[in-house]
Amino acid sequence: MPGRGPGRAGRGPGGTAVPSVNPNLRFLPGRRVAAGGQASKWMFVDSWYLLGPFPNPGRKYRDRKFPPETLVDLDATYKGKDDRPIRWEFMQGGTFPLKPPTMESYVIYYAWTQVEFDEPMDLWIAVGSDDKSTLWINDYPVWISGDKHKSWQIAEGYRKVHFKRGRNDILFRVENGHGGCAFSLLICVDPERR
Numbered sequence: 001m002p003g004r005g006p007g008r009a010g011r012g013p014g015g016t017a018v019p020s021v022n023p024n025l026r027f028l029p030g031r032r033v034a035a036g037g038q039a040s041k042w043m044f045v046d047s048w049y050l051l052g053p054f055p056n057p058g059r060k061y062r063d064r065k066f067p068p069e070t071l072v073d074l075d076a077t078y079k080g081k082d083d084r085p086i087r088w089e090f091m092q093g094g095t096f097p098l099k100p101p102t103m104e105s106y107v108i109y110y111a112w113t114q115v116e117f118d119e120p121m122d123l124w125i126a127v128g129s130d131d132k133s134t135l136w137i138n139d140y141p142v143w144i145s146g147d148k149h150k151s152w153q154i155a156e157g158y159r160k161v162h163f164k165r166g167r168n169d170i171l172f173r174v175e176n177g178h179g180g181c182a183f184s185l186l187i188c189v190d191p192e193r194r
Contacts (some may be wrong), residue, residue, distance in 0.1 A: 018124065033163070046093050050089050050110070068171060112169070124187075138164065154184065
């Protein structure tokens, strides 16, 4: 399904209505989804471990798999851009989009987190990134944006995905071209949309 901009609802697989994200609504920060519903229609995932930057000169590595795509090891140290050592660093934001603390041009960042569910659920997510991004949930790719440079949008694309009971691993890869870099993940926790 092609991405849809903020506030634009549409139809998903099987003709189900896609919930639109209203940027003026209150968003609940968190990483846990309760079975009985939430105080908001959308939750933004606010806590991540961030790794980067990896080099991507002239965007020549945009299809290269860096180590986190094989194994997420939060204790590992890697060689990043200019052979600098890089490690996973915890970040938490009270607002979104989330931005790397040091932004560089033509690099790749990874963000990893876990979201916990009281029971298995099929829920809509809204993904946003500046620039190209890929998102995996429990090792399954659920979002790949286009290759073009673009600004962050609150809901660049929507997907309905399955979350298992307990902890769900989420890996976000964000390629920054030039200028700013940002990413966000929102989960529709509205019981009427399940």
